[in-house]
Amino acid sequence: MAPLLALHEVSLTFRRGPHPLQALANVTLQIGTGELLAVLAQRAQGKSTLLRVAAGVQRPDAGQVRFDGHDVWRQPRRARGKPLAAEICLLDHDRPDLDLTVRELVALPLLAHGPRREAYAKADHALSRAGLPERAAHRWDDLANSERALLMLARGIARRPRLLVIDDLVVGLGLSSGKQICSLLRTLAEEDGFAVLMSATDAHATICCDRVGSLVAGRLQLALEAVDPDSTIPDFPEAPRQAVP
Amino acid sequence: MVDKEFKPMGLTREVVLGLLVECPGYCYQLDQRLQQHRFRAAEFVHGTAAQAITQLLKEGLAREQRSPNKLALAGRRNVKIYEATDRGVAHFREWIRMPARPMPIREELIARVSLCQPDDMPRLIEVVRNTEAMLMAQLQNLNFRDRVRHRALDRGIWETQIDVAVSKVDHAVLDSRIKWVQELHNHLVEEFTDPIVRSRSRSRQPA
Numbered sequence: 001m002a003p004l005l006a007l008h009e010v011s012l013t014f015r016r017g018p019h020p021l022q023a024l025a026n027v028t029l030q031i032g033t034g035e036l037l038a039v040l041a042q043r044a045q046g047k048s049t050l051l052r053v054a055a056g057v058q059r060p061d062a063g064q065v066r067f068d069g070h071d072v073w074r075q076p077r078r079a080r081g082k083p084l085a086a087e088i089c090l091l092d093h094d095r096p097d098l099d100l101t102v103r104e105l106v107a108l109p110l111l112a113h114g115p116r117r118e119a120y121a122k123a124d125h126a127l128s129r130a131g132l133p134e135r136a137a138h139r140w141d142d143l144a145n146s147e148r149a150l151l152m153l154a155r156g157i158a159r160r161p162r163l164l165v166i167d168d169l170v171v172g173l174g175l176s177s178g179k180q181i182c183s184l185l186r187t188l189a190e191e192d193g194f195a196v197l198m199s200a201t202d203a204h205a206t207i208c209c210d211r212v213g214s215l216v217a218g219r220l221q222l223a224l225e226a227v228d229p230d231s232t233i234p235d236f237p238e239a240p241r242q243a244v245p
Numbered sequence: 246m247v248d249k250e251f252k253p254m255g256l257t258r259e260v261v262l263g264l265l266v267e268c269p270g271y272c273y274q275l276d277q278r279l280q281q282h283r284f285r286a287a288e289f290v291h292g293t294a295a296q297a298i299t300q301l302l303k304e305g306l307a308r309e310q311r312s313p314n315k316l317a318l319a320g321r322r323n324v325k326i327y328e329a330t331d332r333g334v335a336h337f338r339e340w341i342r343m344p345a346r347p348m349p350i351r352e353e354l355i356a357r358v359s360l361c362q363p364d365d366m367p368r369l370i371e372v373v374r375n376t377e378a379m380l381m382a383q384l385q386n387l388n389f390r391d392r393v394r395h396r397a398l399d400r401g402i403w404e405t406q407i408d409v410a411v412s413k414v415d416h417a418v419l420d421s422r423i424k425w426v427q428e429l430h431n432h433l434v435e436e437f438t439d440p441i442v443r444s445r446s447r448s449r450q451p452a
Contacts, residue, residue, distance in 0.1 A: 040381070040384075040423060040427075041427070042424065042427055042428070042431075045427075045431070186392070202420055203384055203416045203417075203419050203420035203423060204413070204416040204417075204420065206384060206388060207388050207391060207392075207416070208388070208392075209385075209388060210385075210389075211385055212381050212384050212385050212388070213381060214377045214378075214380075214381050214423065214427060216377070216427050216430045216431045216434065217430070217431050217434040217435065219374075219434070221374050221377045221378050221381065222378065222381065223378060223381035223382040223384070223385045224375075224378045224379055224381070224382040
């Protein structure tokens, strides 16, 4: 079966300013329906750029971004924009500019696509799935950090995309809050079939994920497959030895 | 691979003794328990328990069970069931409470980096990348095991609490190793690869 999202040899260099900056270098990854993949990276290694490229928001210099078998950047603009926005939801932890209630913030993106009553019904359902129904009437400033992350997730759930692209939603949260969000993501993937591509800065934030990769200087290194699940964490392992070319 | 110099000596012996303190058993069963235990040690392969038992018997920390056991009664008379002696139980309790050894630190990679020549660098970057991939695989497996154990319904409160503690520590250890290797990788890439990548560090510096 074709993967839901496939990036093949994707590269992107920012050329503004005196020094060009290579944000992504030959990144290849695939993610299937219901699968959770985390990209573990420190700051300024290209993870937000990778997520924007994966979400079809940023065009790469080279390589292919295929969603559901179609090359995203080879499609005409009209065929690309709206359908892609409905299928992929990019979430980050930026504060929304609007001073609205939690319920309104979740319903807002839906109002353009259907009747008001339906939009609010979907928003209520999403808030309930995210475990925030009692905060529906509150505003952004009233929420704790973990609740803000859940609110962003509820905005994603309400739109019912096939792929959630999440930019470090659990950053700065404690272990238990992070775990709560991870557990919700796992449930969404298993029960609703969402695929999730997320970035993280700490290992514990990847606990819900089927696969993990490391991004350093725009280079993605996915986990080696077929390691024994019963194995322990040895001391720094030796990399497989190969002949030096 | 764990460097022998840094391998905690006698750990296998103590862990097998700990299993015998929990509940007597025969070698094959102890091997199985070792593999399934939350301790999750990769070095415990088939036959590990037998080796440890031999040593424990010599030291008088374990003995063959004297009372008739179910397996022997069922006709499998060659099955020997072992149990911890009183001295073994006391030794194990003492071991549990003794001060921990310093953390083993793997210095080989950093030693190689500090001693390498310019033409070694491409290969070293590859080695660091491979190390990163292996750490990712370990993290992936750790996540998988945690999810499986989290769903197991037959765990008691004590088991659950210990699982959470082990999982948290495992993640913290892996996290620090991953960050260490990522930092090394990033530095090597920025300093020793093509000019466009080298500019990453410069472009981030304030003008």
